[in-house]
Amino acid sequence: MxxxxxxxxxxxxxxxxxxxxxxxxxxxxxxxxxxxxxxxxxxxxxxxxxxxxxxxxxxxxxxxxxxxxxxxxxxxxxxSLVDEIRRHTIPNQIMRFVNGSGTLLAELDPRTDEFGWPRRNGFxxxxxxxxxxxxxxxxxxxxxxxxxxxxxxxxxxxxxxxxxxxxxxxxxxxxxxxxxxxxxxxxxxxxxxxxPFEGRTEPSRWLVVDLRNDPLGSPNAYMGCDPSRPYVSIGLPHGIRRFEFMLRPEEDETFVEDDTQLHRMLAPLIPDPARADIIRRRAYTHSSRVAxxxxxxxxxxxxxxxxxxxxxxxxxxxxxxxxxxxxxxxxxxxxxxxxxxxxxxxxxxxxxxxAAAMVDLSDKVGRVISPTNRWLAGARDAVLRGLGAVPAAKDYVTQMKFKPMPFYETGAVVHPTALARNAAPCVGRLFIQPEVTTLDGAQPLLDEVIGPWFTVLAWNNNPLSLLDDEARETWRRLGARFVEARPMEQLHWEGPIEQLDAEGLDVVGDHTGRLKAWFDRRPESFVVLRPDRFVAGAALAQQASALTRRLAEALHLIPGGFDVPRPVLPVALTADGVRTPVV
The missing domain is CATH 3.50.50.60 (FAD/NAD(P)-binding domain)
Known part of the structure; x- marks a missing residue:
């Protein structure tokens, strides 16, 4: 080695x-x-x-x-692995909650792509x-x-x-x-x-079974809220289907390995259980714990x-x-x-x-799926059908607006002061990723332009011109990329491309209008994006240098520290377009 x-x-x-x-x-x-x-x-x-x-x-x-x-x-x-990984996914997979008779109770089908990709994907x-x-x-x-x-x-x-x-x-x-x-x-x-690993482990166990040659072929996921035996049925890529069944207390490991018992569980869901092509099966329990x-x-x-x-x-x-x-x-x-x-x-x-918030959400959804008491299940069905009759409530569920998105109130972020807070706070949240137009006419997703490291981005302003010498040097030492986002009409307005390159500035055009819409909702026009694409800080244009100094403290940057190299993937394209590692 x-x-x-x-x-x-x-x-x-x-x-x-x-x-x-x-x-x-x-x-x-x-x-x-x-x-x-x-x-x-x-x-x-x-x-x-x-x-x-x-x-x-x-x-x-x-x-x-x-x-x-x-x-x-x-x-x-x-x-740079998203293309390879997407080969093993089903995008925009719908999750449908059905009761014991197959009646639809609720549906999760979010169609947002604010971060550049489908919200739900089977894989x-x-x-x-x-x-x-x-x-x-x-x-x-x-x-x-x-x-x-x-x-x-x-x-x-x-x-x-x-x-x-x-x-x-x-x-x-x-x-x-x-x-x-x-x-x-x-x-x-x-x-x-x-x-400490605080939380609990559910007493009930579940049997998970993967089948080849998907006997149903549906591309979606079904949460079977059946009090006689709650189950899950999920269509997966490459002709695979997953089933999960709640096991009763008396159903031990012998039951798990018994094909006859498995066929009985599958019988209400697929036409011919005896022909099910089993890849593997495994029993497990659900735990809700956080270190x-x-x-x-x-x-x-x-x-x-x-x-x-x-x-x-x-x-x-x-x-x-x-x-x-x-x-x-x-x-x-x-x-x-x-x-x-x-x-x-x-x-x-x-x-x-x-992570704790996601554990809590998972627990709540589990309580919706798994009641085995018929009276309780009936009450649940009535509530879900009632929510589905109210457009606002139905949209809240369908678009998964209940999902707690990451929001960092403290940490490596600088929030605006109380007086500067606005109705659409962006600091500590993921930045959007729309398609943009580059100076050479390409239309990639934003992250393909700004790269995998720090980004200093301004709307309709050259961020380099907003920063004083000290602030500019801070970001350059950290290996940040400087990006100006413009309306498409002004994409080629300023100087030749060579001049822009010499300044170390990337210019992108907002051909979808999504970047402008994002900045429309808040007063700040200057943002610093962390490598994980979270907004580290945001400010008015004239406050860019002051924000930089606050961020240097929040990020615990070492004054005059080493120049940090910008990450570069060690791959090259061969003549036929195949990526190969650079040795």
Whole structure:
């Protein structure tokens, strides 16, 4: 392994005398699930030396997540894997709630694409994980090792010694500046840290079954609110269908493996249960838990290691991806010397409250689906049908306006003062991603222009001209991109393209009108976007430099710190348009 190298100091070598070797990296990630793999891609994009270890010999292939939202697709767009991942999705998947007789009670069919992608997408997690693994292997600074179990760790003043057991029981210690546990609901990292995992686990169990040659073929998802046996039926890509059934207390593991019993459960839902082509089946329970903190010193937990939630809104997977995206750029900023370690405090401050809100939402939806008391189920049906008769209430449900979108009230953000607050606050929220027109006439999504790092963006103003020398240098040292958004009519108004390039400015035209509409709703015309596309701060044009100084404090930027390189993906296009890693 060429890029993970042995550089132990004398005291480190003495502390691991019985170990074969000591290797040195910036970040060790435990767990090669979607969260660990996404984080590895994020760090690889930023040139961070990363070791991802997984106890298993290969990626997990048993049934897991099936719902992906627009935020996750935007995250995969950032690491240039969205096209590969979308091959394993069904976009705009409708979720229909039906009662025991098949009557429609409610429907979730959000058609917004404010972040550039469909809000609801069915997907197959093992195939998506495989694409993320391929993506991580594009980077010369990232290594993935299967068959390596973490046995323990010891935090030092400037790092963490991570003890691993490799194939055949060979011991290895990795000296890492930071450790991230993305090792699932039974997280060894969380347990060794002694973090509380507060919440509860439901007593009821569910059987999940994946079938080939989808016997129904419907592209959508059905939540069967049937008091005799609540169930779920979901159409997935590549001709796969998932069923989930609530198990009764007396239905043990023998029942789970009995084909005859499975056929009886399937009989009301498919024409010929005996011909069902079973891929796999697995029993599981629903847990609703959140770790007491997501960061303790140089060690962090993410994904299921940090929070567990029922499957009803498909937010376990998506919440984990949010963790990875939030944490990745902060680690990169600190490790490149652009910010102090205090920036990492905002990972817990920002992510834990929202994860808890998603757990609460999942619990509430579960209570709608799973009543087995017929009187209670009947009352629920009446309430849902009543809501459907009220246009405003129906729209609220159908467009999923009940979903708590991430909003960071504190952390690596600067909110306007009380006097400057307005009816459409934007700070701490995701920025939109419409299509834009570039100077050469292309019409990509916004993130394709502004890139995967910090962006200083102004409406109808050159942001460079709004900043004083100190503020301009702050953003340049951080590797930010400067972008001016204009009405299409003024796209080519100012000077030749060469002059704009020399100034380090990107100009985009708002051919959809969505950017203007966004700025219409608020007084601020100058915004700073974080790498995770959240608005870090917003201000009037003349307040751009003052906002920069406030943000430098909130982001814990190091005055006169190192120049932070802008992330660049190590891929090239061959003559036939195939992307290949740059060696």
């Amino acid at each position: 060429s890029h993970l190298h042995s550089e132990p100091s004398r005291d480190a070598a003495e502390s691991v005398e019985s170990v074969e070797s000591v290797e040195s990296v910036d970040v060790t990630i435990v767990g090669a699930g979607p969260v660990g793999l996404t984080l590895a891609n994020q760090l690889g994009l930023c040139g961070i030396r990363t070791l991802l270890v997984e106890a298993g010999d290969q990626l997990i292939d048993y049934p897991r997540g099936v719902g992906m939202d627009d935020e996750s697709l935007r995250a995969f767009q950032q690491i 197959i997690q093992p195939l998506v994980d495989a694409e993320l693994l391929k993506g991580a292997r594009r980077f010369g600074t990232v290594e993935v090792r299967f068959g390596h179990r973490m046995e323990g760790f010891a935090e030092r003043a400037d790092g963490v010694d991570v003890d691993l057991t490799g194939p055949g029981g060979s011991p290895l210690t990795v000296r890492s500046r930071y450790l991230v546990g993305a090792d699932g609901g039974r997280s060894q990292t969380r347990k060794l840290l002694g973090l 007491g903190t997501f960061r303790k010193g140089r060690i962090m937990v993410a994904g299921d290691a940090a929070h567990l939630m029922p499957v009803w809104q498909g937010q376990g997977f998506n919440s984990g991806i949010r963790d990875a995206v939030n944490l990745g750029w902060k680690l990169a900023c600190v490790l490149h010397g652009g910010a102090s370690e205090r920036l990492l405090d905002s990972y817990d401050t920002e992510r834990r409250p929202h």
